[in-house]
Amino acid sequence: MKRRSLFIALVLGVLSAASVTAAPFRIAVVMPSATTDMAFSQSMWNALLSIQKEMGGASALDLKFSENMFKVPDAAAAVRDYASQGFDIVIAHGSQYGSSVQEIAKDFPDVTFAWGTDVNTFGLPNVYAYTAAAEQGGYVNGVLAAKVSKSRKIGVTGPVEVGDAKTYIDGFLQGVQSVDKSITISKTWTGSFSDVALMTAAAKTHIASGADVLTGSSQSVVGSIGAAKDKGSVLWFGTQADQAALASALVVASQVYDWTGMLRDMIAKHKAGVLGGTQYTLTLANGGLKIAYNPSYKLPASVKSAGDASIQGITKGTIVVQP
Numbered sequence: 263m264k265r266r267s268l269f270i271a272l273v274l275g276v277l278s279a280a281s282v283t284a285a286p287f288r289i290a291v292v293m294p295s296a297t298t299d300m301a302f303s304q305s306m307w308n309a310l311l312s313i314q315k316e317m318g319g320a321s322a323l324d325l326k327f328s329e330n331m332f333k334v335p336d337a338a339a340a341v342r343d344y345a346s347q348g349f350d351i352v353i354a355h356g357s358q359y360g361s362s363v364q365e366i367a368k369d370f371p372d373v374t375f376a377w378g379t380d381v382n383t384f385g386l387p388n389v390y391a392y393t394a395a396a397e398q399g400g401y402v403n404g405v406l407a408a409k410v411s412k413s414r415k416i417g418v419t420g421p422v423e424v425g426d427a428k429t430y431i432d433g434f435l436q437g438v439q440s441v442d443k444s445i446t447i448s449k450t451w452t453g454s455f456s457d458v459a460l461m462t463a464a465a466k467t468h469i470a471s472g473a474d475v476l477t478g479s480s481q482s483v484v485g486s487i488g489a490a491k492d493k494g495s496v497l498w499f500g501t502q503a504d505q506a507a508l509a510s511a512l513v514v515a516s517q518v519y520d521w522t523g524m525l526r527d528m529i530a531k532h533k534a535g536v537l538g539g540t541q542y543t544l545t546l547a548n549g550g551l552k553i554a555y556n557p558s559y560k561l562p563a564s565v566k567s568a569g570d571a572s573i574q575g576i577t578k579g580t581i582v583v584q585p
Contacts, residue, residue, distance in 0.1 A: 286324040287317070287529060290344035291353040294332045294455060295481035301502040302481060302519075303329060306355045308503070309521035313529070331356075332456050338362035345370040350532055353377070357425045363389060367538075374537045376528060379426045381541040392524055392542040396426040396479075396501060397433025399517025399551050401583045402572045403477060403499040404437020406515055408445055409565040410497060411475045415446045417468025419478035419486045421455040427479040429585045430501050430517070434477055436583055437572065448473065454482065461485035469493050477501070484508065506556040514559050515569065518552045519544055547577045 289310060293303035307327065314323040326344065331337035337359055344352045345366060354363050354377040364384045367375045371388055378392035407416055416438060421427050431449065438445055448471065450464035462485030465476055469489060477499040478486050487508045490496040498509060500516035524542045531540070544550025553573060555561060575581030 284321070286320070286322055287533075288324045288326075288349040289351045289353065289529075290326040290328075290347075290349045291355055292328045292331050292337050292340045292344070292359070294330070294337070294356040294358070296329050297327060299481035299484075299503075300505050300508055301479075301483065303355060305503045305519040306353070306521055309519075309525055312522050313525050316526075332358075334358055334362060338366065341375075342366050342369075345373045345375075348373070350374060351376060351528060372537070374528065374532050376538075378542075381543070383539055383541060387539055388537040390528055390538050390540050390542065392521070392544075394426050394519050394544040394551060395546075395583075395585065396430035396517065396551075397436070397583045397585045398546050398576050399501060399553060400430040400433025400435075401437035401440075401576065401581070402546075402553050402569050403501070403515060403517060404434040404439075405441055405572045406437075406561075406565060406569045407434070407475045407477065407497075407499055408438045408441035409568055410514060410561075411445065413472050413474040414442070414444065415448070415468075415472045416475045416477070417465065417471070417473035418447060418449040419461050419464040419468070419476065419483065420449065420451045421461075421478075421480035421482060422453060423451050426502075427455075430479050431477075432585060433583045434499075441568075452482070455480045456482055458482045458485040462489050465489035469496055475499070487513075504554040506554070506558065510556065510558040512559070513556045514561060515556060516554045518554050520550050520552055523548065523550060546573055 295303040297307040317323045328340040341354050351374040357379050359377050363375050363377045367386050367389050376390040381391050383389045383391045420431050452460040461482040465486035466489045475497045479501050487498055490498050490512050491509050498513045502519050504516045504518050506513040
């Protein structure tokens with residue numbers, strides 16, 4: 263009887279240990295737009311899905327998301343809810359979420375919080391901050407845009423002049439000017455990350471003024487791309503995600519954010535007991551930023567060579583782009 267009891271106890275112990283081992287790592291992400299926005303939110307969601315696949319699927323990495331959380335109070339409530347559920351990492355994927363993370367993270371010292379785009383961890387041991395050196399890919403796109411523009415007029419449609427939206431456009435302008443300072447660049451800031459109608463109107467204004475190349479940032483650029491498609495001859499340069507699928511004949515190239523390396527490091531650190539304190543920046547050199555040329559657009563070899571030379575120069579440090 264004693265042996266049987268011991269055997270049962272051992273079996274239960276093994277099963278208990280197995281259940282602990284089998285418990286998945288849990289990550290939740292709160293995003294200002296949809297997981298299919300072809301821009302900022304999708305870049306993070308695609309990276310998380312890629313990491314999930316690497317780790318062995320949903321049984322190894324449990325993912326949850328809240329999308330279209332542009333209203334900060336709603337996003338803050340979602341972040342707090344995920345933390346209270348005991349998620350290992352809660353990602354607040356939006357620069358507008360910073361103050362919420364700073365407040366909530368103090369209440370959940372055993373949960374890792376990550377937010378961006380910014381580099382402020384607020385001095386908290388359980389907060390990671392991340393950003394993208396978007397000016398780098400912006401510069402490359404600017405070089406390409408200057409090479410392909412025939413009208414020598416380029417239109418820029420931005421949301422709000424902050425964060426990576428601003429640095430991308432700043433880098434783009436530097437890239438254009440490095441090729442030809444006489445090119446006319448017109449900028450419009452709509453004041454909204456999500457208002458597609460405003461972005462469409464801004465793009466149409468640039469096109470009416472003679473711009474044959476457009477670029478811009480945020481999930482609302484689907485409006486700008488739509489305006490380019492309506493015209494039929496206006497080219498587009500994207501950022502944050504590969505936007506070629508939105509207009510395969512008009513998208514020349516896109517700067518793509520790849521968050522996978524950062525996520526791998528966060529997970530490894532968490533498992534080692536380090537819950538925060540690191541600042542991450544995506545760059546061309548560390549592979550966090552990539553330039554995706556659209557294979558459906560016939561880019562002249564000389565223009566692609568100029569783009570590749572810009573990538574190499576930025577990576578090696580011979581070209582310095584000011585954010």
